[in-house]
Amino acid sequence: MQMLNKKVGSQTVKLANPPKIIATYSIVGPKEGQGPLREYFDEILNDDTLGKESFEKAESQMMFTAISETLKIAKLKETDIDYLFSGDLLNQIISSSFAAREFSIPFFGLYGACSTMSESLSLASIIMDGGFANYVVATTSSHFSSAERQFRFPLEYGSQRQQSSQWTVTGSGAVILGHEGEFPEITHVTTGKVKDFGQKDANNMGAAMAPAAVDTIVSHFKDTGRTPSYYDIIATGDLGVIGKELANKLIEELGYDIRKQHIDCGEIIFDNEKQNTLSGGSGCGCSAVVFSGYLYKRLMKKEIKKILLVSTGALMSTTSSLQGETIPGIAHAVAIEMK
Structure with a gap:
């Protein structure tokens, strides 16, 4: 076949x-x-x-x-x-x-x-x-x-x-x-690999997930031949303030600069200073509501036309943390484009 x-x-x-x-x-x-x-x-x-x-x-x-x-x-x-x-x-x-x-x-x-x-x-x-x-x-x-x-x-x-x-x-x-209608399309899927740089602090999820975000984003660029400027927005899931800055630095070391396009759903969903949310938001619902609310509505209004959504996850459990295990990270990306 x-x-x-x-x-x-x-x-x-x-x-x-x-x-x-x-x-x-x-x-x-x-x-x-x-x-x-x-x-x-x-x-x-x-x-x-x-x-x-x-x-x-x-x-x-x-x-x-x-x-x-x-x-x-x-x-x-x-x-x-x-x-x-x-x-x-x-x-x-x-x-x-x-x-x-x-x-x-x-x-x-x-x-x-x-x-x-x-x-x-x-x-x-x-x-x-x-x-x-x-x-x-x-x-x-x-x-x-x-x-x-x-x-x-x-x-x-x-x-x-x-x-x-x-x-x-x-x-x-x-x-x-x-399949039908004038709506944003999902054109590419980049599946992430599990990355673990030895982070053990369960209170610093951004640092645990940043390496996986970096690997997936850079792999997406290499696989597709695209550059950061292709996208209006590159949205990571919930790296927060600390994880976002770490990811930007690591990506820059690999030859790409995404700072102009990069937003983090965890950083923008709260006013971290006024709402006392420290490094920002997290959780499965973080990138879900920021995309289905904020980003999708902007796509439909054609304020933006191309985004790379990169949800990030820390693959830990209560048991693994109590056993002193490190925290592996994962990130998956979908390219969403309004034709």
Whole structure:
């Protein structure tokens, strides 16, 4: 059987039939709604419990809402959707699986830590490009209180946060991919490699993830022959202030300067000084809501036309941290272009 080789370079796929992002929805918590991007979010919660008994149930409800509202925007029924790609930070990705049980949609559960938004978009795009689906939903979520309880300390403990710490975003973003209409297209997928430079400090996620972001971005340039100036925006997921600066320096050492194009979703979602979020935001929901809210709306208005979304994740667990393990990082990139 003859295969159409869509591979470009070592880590990138060029999609022959680029899927279009036909609808998005972003729902965020009260703190995110007080930040600089408030006008771009579709829904801002007054109560981050959503009236539920636990923060974990609230997080799953956020994702359910994001998926449901995106379907309404696209004027589709759940029976029109061929696959749901979703993941989150909680053990056994319960936010995703518990939200998925409310829909009659074939489900792929993913875990890429905070890189999961780009991971879900990557796999959904490849499925679409291969002709295996007409519509696919890609989504993820995170919640400050559920993440704190799992990865750090209960909120009641009142632990002091370090300057390098980041604030897990309470939010969920959902995206629907289709084939028709004048919408932004996903043209390239660059799959990341796990990188570990020996960082052990769980309070400095940016430093742990920066090497993976650097590797994926530089690999994307090498594979495609593109330069930073090709893009209006290169958006990393949640490196925060510290991780973003580290990534810029490392990329510069490798011969590329992305400072003019580079934004970090974790840096811009909060006013770090006024909101006391230290190095910025993090979590699966960080790049999800910044893309599905802020970046997508700017693409649709044609204020920007080409972005490289590079969601970043720290592949740690509570067990590995307690055992003194280092923190591996991962970053996946999708090129999104408004023709």
